[in-house]
Structure formats: structure tokens, C-alpha cells
Amino acid sequence: MGRPLCCDKVGVKKGPWTPEEDIVLVSYIQEHGPGNWRSVPTNTGLLRCSKSCRLRWTNYLRPGIKRGSFTDQEEKMIFHLQALLGNRWAAIASYLPQRTDNDIKNYWNTHLKKKLKKLQGPASPDDGDHNHRQQGLTTASHSIPKGQWERKLQTDIHTAKQALYEALSLDNRQSFLNETVIALGDGDGVRKGPPHQESSYASSTKNIARLLEGWMKSSPKSGQIKAGTAASFANVSNKMAAAAGQSTREGGVTGTATPECFDSLFSFNSWNSDVSQSASADDNNVILTPETSTIFQEESKPSLESNHNHQGPIKLLEKWLLDDASAQALQDDYLMNMALDEDALF
DNA sequence: AATAGATTCAACCGCTAGACA
DNA sequence: TTGTCTAGCGGTTGAATCTAT
Incomplete structure (x- = not known):
């Protein structure tokens, strides 16, 4: 009995994450908080290894991330x-x-x-x-x-x-x-100009919304996404739909569209932390989430806290x-x- | 307009440290 | 002390995109 591989080659999806997968992951983390990554694929039904989930979260979905050009x-x-x-x-x-x-x-x-x-x-x-x-x-x-x-x-x-x-x-x-x-x-x-990924992602965010509408009507394949995730998933999908609409309305898809979407997605305005404060300097690209604010404040940049201390x-x-x-x-x-x-x- | 080469960046891979039994 | 497991880190890769010709 060897040690169970994190990224068992069989049945584990690789490559770029789809918006749907992102939402599933975000929904799950919203509900359970980050960590215990090993259980994430099991509990969400995502066909990704735990490592991939963690990476996706920390590098892309985590709140407080600014994207776009460096100052x-x-x-x-x-x-x-x-x-x-x-x-x-x-x-x-x-x-x-x-x-x-x-x-x-x-x-x-x-x-x-x-x-x-x-x-x-x-x-x-x-x-x-x-x-x-x-x-x-x-x-x-x-x-x-x-x-x-x-x-x-x-x-x-x-x-x-x-x-x-x-x-x-x-x-x-x-x-x-x-x-x-x-x-x-x-x-x-x-x-x-804005990074191409962002615009493509932003536009795909709109697609997610549409996709999710359909998804909500015809519930996910059982086993694909676990029940626990479905509730918050629905919540997220509604907000995502609104966010996507907003980003579309606001003068086309720009480099800031993605964060806007996520910002709207979670209707979060008052992340009162060092992170958000430092972010406020040029925070047009900051992704913030609400429920996550307490959870993520500590999680998102643990080293920050220690540094501040x-x-x-x-x-x-x-x-x-x-x-x-x-x-x-x-x-x-x-x-x-x-x-x-x-x-x-x- | 078509193509080739260059650039970008999300994601993967392999390794290590730390926690725990 | 040793072995196992997980999280995290840094290097690398490759698909997507941009730019030059």
C-alpha cells in the first residue's frame, strides 16, 4: 500500500481552470474556509488534485489579490x-x-x-x-x-x-x-493594455453566469458537485450573474473587469485590514470577498501578520x-x- | 493576411519542512 | 528516532497571445 498520490494521474484533470471550477472552489472555501486541501477535491467533486486547488486559490482566487501591471x-x-x-x-x-x-x-x-x-x-x-x-x-x-x-x-x-x-x-x-x-x-x-487573460476571464465570467443559470435550473450531475456546495454555489451564481452584467455594462470588458466581477460578486466593501489598507493605494484591481474577510484576513497572507508583529x-x-x-x-x-x-x- | 518568433503567465512538477503518530 | 502525510516553495513548462516581418 503505497502512499496515496496527491495527483493521481488517473481521473485528475489538468490544465487551465474553467470558470465553473473556480466557482465551485470559491463556493467551497467560502463555506469551509481554506485549508485541508486534501479534502477539497473529495468534498467538491472537482476533478483536481489538492495541490492544484490550493494553487488556484492562492494564486488566483484568493481575496486581496491585485492583478494587472505593477506600479x-x-x-x-x-x-x-x-x-x-x-x-x-x-x-x-x-x-x-x-x-x-x-x-x-x-x-x-x-x-x-x-x-x-x-x-x-x-x-x-x-x-x-x-x-x-x-x-x-x-x-x-x-x-x-x-x-x-x-x-x-x-x-x-x-x-x-x-x-x-x-x-x-x-x-x-x-x-x-x-x-x-x-x-x-x-x-x-x-x-x-490589460492582460488578455483578464479580459478573457471577465468575458467568461459572463458566460459563467449564463451557464450557471442553466446549471441552477437543471441541477448539477450528482456526484459532480457535492450537495454541501450547492447552496452557496447557487448564491454565488446569482451574484456572479449580477456581476457579469455589471462588467458588461461598464464600458466593455477591461483589465479590471475580473476584480469588479468578484468584488460585486461578494458585495464586499469594508475589508478593514492592513491588506486592504495597503491595497487602497491603487486598488482598482483588488479582489475582495466578504464572508472570507475574517477567514481570509488571517489565512491569505499569514506571513504578513507575523511581519507586522x-x-x-x-x-x-x-x-x-x-x-x-x-x-x-x-x-x-x-x-x-x-x-x-x-x-x-x- | 499569413506566418514565425517572442512574450506572458497560469499551472505543473519535484522537492523540502514541519506536524504528527 | 523514524516514517508518513500535508502544505508550501521555487523552478520550469507550454498554451495563448502579441509583435514583427
């Missing part, structure tokens, strides 16, 4: 954080509450890496993503197993500090930022990273002198 500040933060943390996308994502690690990773690989290469001019044949870091860190994530490279990272933390200091030093910092901003704003850094250097660093205005106040001398003790960071 300059977000890009700067990613630059800084990547320099500081390396390719630890989940850690980086914890500083960008509205972005998923997958999003940040993709954005780094597709946009920022190139910007960085441009900034640096002709680079070594090695990966550009590590070039700006100190040699001590360069190969860490490539050739050293995770645990070991963590240790190496700690060993080399002072080297890293120096690298960061140099990058952010009084003279360099401004120019670094300027260069960054210039490079990031040089046209191709600006996304032209952090005191000391990491807290200040966080402030520096999150608050452009405070950046000046937290200059290099602080960065150099702050107790970058390994325990605080890792």
Missing part, C-alpha cells in the same frame, strides 16, 4: 527585496500583500530581469537575476541545496549587507533608484520598503548599522 513602487520594492532575499518569492510576496509569489516570480523573470540586464549593460553569461548581488550570494540558489544555501546566506549576510549598502548608499541609492525608475519607465516596462530592524526595514517617504529617513547608515542579525531575518 513603479512595487517594482522598486521587488528589486530591493530580491537583492536582499534572493529568489525567495514567498518572502518577497509577504511584503507585497496584493501580489502572489507566483506573480512576482513571473514578473521578475519576464520584466525585471531584463531591466536589470539593461541597467548593467553586457552581463556575464550567467543569470541576470543574481548579477546585482554580491558574489557570495550569486550561485547560492543554483548549486547549493536549500538548507545549505540558507546557511551560506547567513554566513554571507555581511557580504550581502555590504552589497545592499552599496546599492542603496547615499550616492548610489538615488542613482540606483533613478536608473531603476528610468529603466522601468522606458516604455516597454509599461504594460500596453515584528519589532526591530525587520519592522523598520519593512517600513522603509513600504513607505517611499520614509525611505530617506532610513538611510544607509541605518541599513549598515541596523542589527541585521540572522535571527531577525531568518
Whole structure:
């Protein structure tokens, strides 16, 4: 009796999620909360492995996710954080509450890496993503197993500090930022128009609504979607229908259509959390849900909470990273002198 | 208009850490 | 201590889409 495979190849669907599947998943999580992913496929009837469900939730359906182009500040933060943390996308994502690690990773690989290469001019044949870091860190994530490279990272933390200091030093910092901003704003850094996925998804949201109407009339195939899900599913479908109508009415399908749909879908306006507050800066693309607000506040970005509870250097660093205005106040001398003790960071 | 190459990003895969028995 | 299981992470892939010719 081997261990039951998470993604049993037989009978497990792969590939892009359909809107119907999304709704089933959202409905289920609305009702039961996230977690216990292993039971999700069983309880919902979704032909997906638990991993796939979790991924879909965390990367796409989870409330508070902002989609669409990254702001300059977000890009700067990613630059800084990547320099500081390396390719630890989940850690980086914890500083960008509205972005998923997958999003940040993709954005780094597709946009920022190139910007960085441009900034640096002709680079070594090695990966550009590590070039700006100190040699001590360069190969860490490539050739050293995770645990070991963590240790190496700690060993080399002072080297890293120096690298960061140099990058952010009084003279360099401004120019670094300027260069960054210039490079990031040089046209191709600006996304032209909404991502196609969003519009296609948005339009499909409308389709879901229609589809669901039919679905509600002729109840789902038994076994396809479990009974417990059906009630909230119906609720969701009604709201989805309204949302889809709204997105259609509001001047065609745009890049913001999806969040609007979801926002309307859950008629949620007052997610009073740090996440939503930070989201409010440019929250036209934020997906928020209501019932989930209490559940998800804690769940959606667990690391956030712990980060916010952090005191000391990491807290200040966080402030520096999150608050452009405070950046000046937290200059290099602080960065150099702050107790970058390994325990605080890792 | 057709095609090829480039780009994007959602999803998958494999691995690891942590919890638990 | 050891083995099992689950959740989570980072790297990679490939289909969809865009852009250039």
C-alpha cells in the first residue's frame, strides 16, 4: 500500500481552470474556509488534485489579490527585496500583500530581469537575476541545496549587507533608484493594455453566469458537485450573474473587469485590514470577498501578520520598503548599522 | 493576411519542512 | 528516532497571445 498520490494521474484533470471550477472552489472555501486541501477535491467533486486547488486559490482566487501591471513602487520594492532575499518569492510576496509569489516570480523573470540586464549593460553569461548581488550570494540558489544555501546566506549576510549598502548608499541609492525608475519607465516596462487573460476571464465570467443559470435550473450531475456546495454555489451564481452584467455594462470588458466581477460578486466593501489598507493605494484591481474577510484576513497572507508583529530592524526595514517617504529617513547608515542579525531575518 | 518568433503567465512538477503518530 | 502525510516553495513548462516581418 503505497502512499496515496496527491495527483493521481488517473481521473485528475489538468490544465487551465474553467470558470465553473473556480466557482465551485470559491463556493467551497467560502463555506469551509481554506485549508485541508486534501479534502477539497473529495468534498467538491472537482476533478483536481489538492495541490492544484490550493494553487488556484492562492494564486488566483484568493481575496486581496491585485492583478494587472505593477506600479513603479512595487517594482522598486521587488528589486530591493530580491537583492536582499534572493529568489525567495514567498518572502518577497509577504511584503507585497496584493501580489502572489507566483506573480512576482513571473514578473521578475519576464520584466525585471531584463531591466536589470539593461541597467548593467553586457552581463556575464550567467543569470541576470543574481548579477546585482554580491558574489557570495550569486550561485547560492543554483548549486547549493536549500538548507545549505540558507546557511551560506547567513554566513554571507555581511557580504550581502555590504552589497545592499552599496546599492542603496547615499550616492548610489538615488542613482540606483533613478536608473531603476528610468529603466522601468522606458516604455516597454509599461504594460500596453490589460492582460488578455483578464479580459478573457471577465468575458467568461459572463458566460459563467449564463451557464450557471442553466446549471441552477437543471441541477448539477450528482456526484459532480457535492450537495454541501450547492447552496452557496447557487448564491454565488446569482451574484456572479449580477456581476457579469455589471462588467458588461461598464464600458466593455477591461483589465479590471475580473476584480469588479468578484468584488460585486461578494458585495464586499469594508475589508478593514492592513491588506486592504495597503491595497487602497491603487486598488482598482483588488479582489475582495466578504464572508472570507475574517477567514481570509488571517489565512491569505499569514506571513504578513507575523511581519507586522515584528519589532526591530525587520519592522523598520519593512517600513522603509513600504513607505517611499520614509525611505530617506532610513538611510544607509541605518541599513549598515541596523542589527541585521540572522535571527531577525531568518 | 499569413506566418514565425517572442512574450506572458497560469499551472505543473519535484522537492523540502514541519506536524504528527 | 523514524516514517508518513500535508502544505508550501521555487523552478520550469507550454498554451495563448502579441509583435514583427
